[in-house]
Amino acid sequence: MSLKVALEQLGYPCYHMIECFPRGPEHWKHWEQVGSGSPDWDAIFEGFTATVDFPACTSYAALAEYYPDAKVVLTVRDPEKWFTSVQDTIFGEEWIRFLPGSEAGAFTTTTINNYFDGRMHDHDHLVRRFNEHVAEVRATIPPERLLVFEVADGWEPLCEFLGLPAPEGDFPHINDTEAVQGIIKTIMDKGFQAALGYQG
Template sequence: MAGIIPINLLKLMMLIYPIKEPDFVRDRPLQVLALGLGRTGTESLALALDELGYGEVYHGWKTADLPGCYVQWTRLGNAKYGKRSKDSTLLNRAEFDRIIGHCGAVTDLPTAAFGPEMLRAYPDAKVILNRRRDVDAWYESQKKTVAKLFTDWRSIVPSLFETELFWTWQCVRFVVIKMAGGDFERNGKEMYVEHYAQLEAECRKQGREWLDWTVEDGWEPLCKFLDKPVPTHEFPAGNRVGDFEARRARLHAKQFQRALRNIAITVLLVLVAGAAA
């Protein structure tokens, strides 16, 4: 089936593109699972949770600080979405802790892609389902940001020539794209509705409370749910649509430089080999 990485192929990819994986041991309780999809105020929420004292808060942008985690998320994505995968036993607390063991709260993708598994792995964490009420607005925001990466050759081609970019793309491919059934344009809105329905069903099954929250709700309902004092200043704002591409380019600038260097070397070697033939 297309889109599934055979285990041996995954091992080969790791041999060709070696990178050190994080191996955290949980050093604090995971207190908050904010399992809403990206483009639902996830960075604003992450900033707020940090301010409320939850220590390190995991967010999609934080993955760039530890690029080896992309291998782990790819492996876990393959375990969840690869129907012929033999690695389904990986979806457990021990494996999650290897990536997020240093965090007291999580938001955004990739963690949200494993929402039901996270709920089962961390039964004592408080649950926030951050969302946008207008699904169409969310869909358009996603199309202008993350979804653009799915078919952007400027991201795909350089990823073949630089290890960190390679695993970044594999994570996008085998977690984010697979979440949408391989076609965000067609399935994105349905994926959105299904994502929250699954999480609500899992919470009900566990007899677990959750907070439905939008960024417009701000501090008050969030702090009430978390039993925290309400700050007097404005709620944090982050990750606006217009900032996404510039921020991504800034975070991956060194990797793209290395990729371009490697592309140039490859082209030069091909030309030299052709001239010598």
């Protein structure tokens, strides 16, 4: 989320799950098509010039191929802290049990669960997949297109990579754990449409 906010501050409207979910089932079907090998990337990202996090990050290679002039930022962090974070939020046990039977089940399975072999609470497996993902991105994306970035690095490396002047002020640091937990609870209690307000 910190990188999303930073990219938007630099002038790149940035797609993230918080843009995806409120668009509702018709939009989610585009991601199901990604899983079946017939993506419509332009429809998914209409109005956006950047994307971060799920659901797009598990399709980074296909996106890099489709958008050959795009640059790729690989955010890295301590795998153990990542594991704790996702277990507290998007891989929480109740949420992972809830999703398959929901209207978002097919889309989230295609874009997230399958990437982790459905083993969403297996510490060793998830940490291994995290490290494999980092290694795969480094091996797949040519060095001139790739920035390996930690949020703590601040504006300078990101702006140098993008050929932009660094803004004044600190780099955004967004801790959205409580907000994500609140959204998840509301969806489980009231359903996606009531919680997110999309048109049916």
